[in-house]
Amino acid sequence: MVTAKVWVLKKHFEGFPKPSDFDLKKIELPSLQNGELLLESVFLSVDPYMRPYSQRDMKEGDIMIGTQVARIVESKNPAFAVGAFVVANSGWRSHFISDGKGLHLLPSSWPESLPKSLALGTVGMPGLTAYFGLFEVCKMKPGETVLVNAAAGAVGSVVGQLAKIGGCKVVGCAGSDDKVAYLKKLGFDEAFNYKTVTSLDEALSKASPDGYDCFFDNVGGEFSSVAINHMKKHGRIAVCGAISQYNDSVPQKGPYVQIPMIFKELRMEGFIVTRWNNRREEGQKALLKWVLEVRREGVIFFTVYLHHGLPLCKGGSLVVAGEVRSWYDFLLSDVIFEPFEDTQTILNMPDAFHFTETCDTSLWS
Numbered sequence: 001m002v003t004a005k006v007w008v009l010k011k012h013f014e015g016f017p018k019p020s021d022f023d024l025k026k027i028e029l030p031s032l033q034n035g036e037l038l039l040e041s042v043f044l045s046v047d048p049y050m051r052p053y054s055q056r057d058m059k060e061g062d063i064m065i066g067t068q069v070a071r072i073v074e075s076k077n078p079a080f081a082v083g084a085f086v087v088a089n090s091g092w093r094s095h096f097i098s099d100g101k102g103l104h105l106l107p108s109s110w111p112e113s114l115p116k117s118l119a120l121g122t123v124g125m126p127g128l129t130a131y132f133g134l135f136e137v138c139k140m141k142p143g144e145t146v147l148v149n150a151a152a153g154a155v156g157s158v159v160g161q162l163a164k165i166g167g168c169k170v171v172g173c174a175g176s177d178d179k180v181a182y183l184k185k186l187g188f189d190e191a192f193n194y195k196t197v198t199s200l201d202e203a204l205s206k207a208s209p210d211g212y213d214c215f216f217d218n219v220g221g222e223f224s225s226v227a228i229n230h231m232k233k234h235g236r237i238a239v240c241g242a243i244s245q246y247n248d249s250v251p252q253k254g255p256y257v258q259i260p261m262i263f264k265e266l267r268m269e270g271f272i273v274t275r276w277n278n279r280r281e282e283g284q285k286a287l288l289k290w291v292l293e294v295r296r297e298g299v300i301f302f303t304v305y306l307h308h309g310l311p312l313c314k315g316g317s318l319v320v321a322g323e324v325r326s327w328y329d330f331l332l333s334d335v336i337f338e339p340f341e342d343t344q345t346i347l348n349m350p351d352a353f354h355f356t357e358t359c360d361t362s363l364w365s
């Protein structure tokens with residue numbers, strides 16, 4: 001029998017987590033069943049997400065969430081050999097039994113000389129966050145200017161280095177002079193200590209006078225409210241984290257949008273209509289059709305016949321042949337609406353069915 005040590009959340013965090021919020025317990029593990037494997041923890045990860053996630057997902061007494069690098073010490077599962085290493089989202093436990101689901105074997109190309117702890121950092125979830133946040137959300141391009149806060153952290157330090165590799169100018173900020181020196185060593189073009197600058201505005205302008213194309217936001221809050229004003233036109237912001245708010249027992253003032261944006265993975269984009277100047281005619285044609293045709297009557301019946309596969313519409317009454325069409329289709333289609341008197345004739349027409357849309361055109365006048 002193996003005795004596992006587990007760290008449980010004794011009390012939900014109030015403000016910063018404290019050692020007294022945790023309790024160390026021992027659990028006797030049963031013998032393995034077929035298909036199961038026993039793993040021993042090698043590295044445990046502590047990540048910022050665990051602070052808000054514990055509030056959202058855990059109850060007091062639960063084993064603390066988190067990922068770990070673990071070594072397989074016994075296996076009755078042919079897919080997992082003894083001695084192999086995995087990354088597991090198994091919480092803070094010294095040993096655990098798994099059926100293999102949710103275990104990620106370290107890549108076979110992992111060199112012996114490379115510390116396996118990197119599987120929880122640069123070559124793990126934080127590194128992947130930087131990689132996908134930069135390439136899929138910021139969509140950074142060579143020659144652009146990238147801003148990243150919490151830049152000396154697990155995510156931010158990878159963001160900065162990947163952005164340099166990607167041919168960008170990189171500006172980072174951190175909360176100590178030592179970290180700023182570290183950023184310069186990593187190759188950041190500009191770095192400043194956000195805690196000691198007299199003005200964040202001035203620091204951001206000085207670091208990049210013509211602004212930023214990409215902002216990789218790990219911090220949220222006041223920093224983001226200032227930084228957004230330094231973005232270039234068509235700039236992109238990756239709302240990665242809001243660490244400035246995780247330990248707030250009372251939510252900070254100000255309508256900070258980062259938390260719902262992250263949890264709901266929202267996309268928010270500013271725009272100006274002149275962006276579509278090259279599609280002006282298309283839009284006006286659709287709007288004209290809507291004004292002149294679709295909104296003409298309170299109860300709308302339209303007849304659409306597929307004539308050689310194309311919709312032929314004699315407007316006034318819509319009897320849709322084939323699938324029910326959406327208004328948007330009609331607004332954009334080249335269907336010409338013509339006055340149509342005899343609704344009864346329509347109703348007897350073959351291979352069609354009736355699509356009636358009732359709308360209050362008074363709302364449109």
Ligand SMILES: NC(=O)C1=CN([C@@H]2O[C@H](COP(=O)(O)OP(=O)(O)OC[C@H]3O[C@@H](n4cnc5c(N)ncnc54)[C@H](OP(=O)(O)O)[C@@H]3O)[C@@H](O)[C@H]2O)C=CC1
Nearest residue numbers: 048049129150153154155156174175218240241242243244
């Ligand atoms: N969306 C996603 O999928 C993921 C999001 N994240 C987020 O990325 C961010 C960074 O994570 P990670 O790199 O792992 O974190 P680290 O723990 O490596 O670094 C966090 C750093 O944030 C800075 N920080 C802490 N509190 C504040 C504050 N109030 N104001 C400004 N900076 C602060 C500190 O550095 P300093 O000295 O500079 O203040 C701290 O060292 C977090 O917000 C995290 O939630 C991380 C992984 C995945």
Ligand SMILES: CCCCC/C=C\CC(=O)/C=C/C=C/C=C/[C@@H](O)CCCC(=O)O
Nearest residue numbers: 048049052067089125240241242259262263
């Ligand atoms: C107060 C709300 C804060 C909202 C944003 C919080 C955190 C953003 C962030 O850091 C997200 C990190 C996600 C990490 C995912 C890790 C996985 O490897 C395992 C996660 C465990 C789980 O999803 O249960």
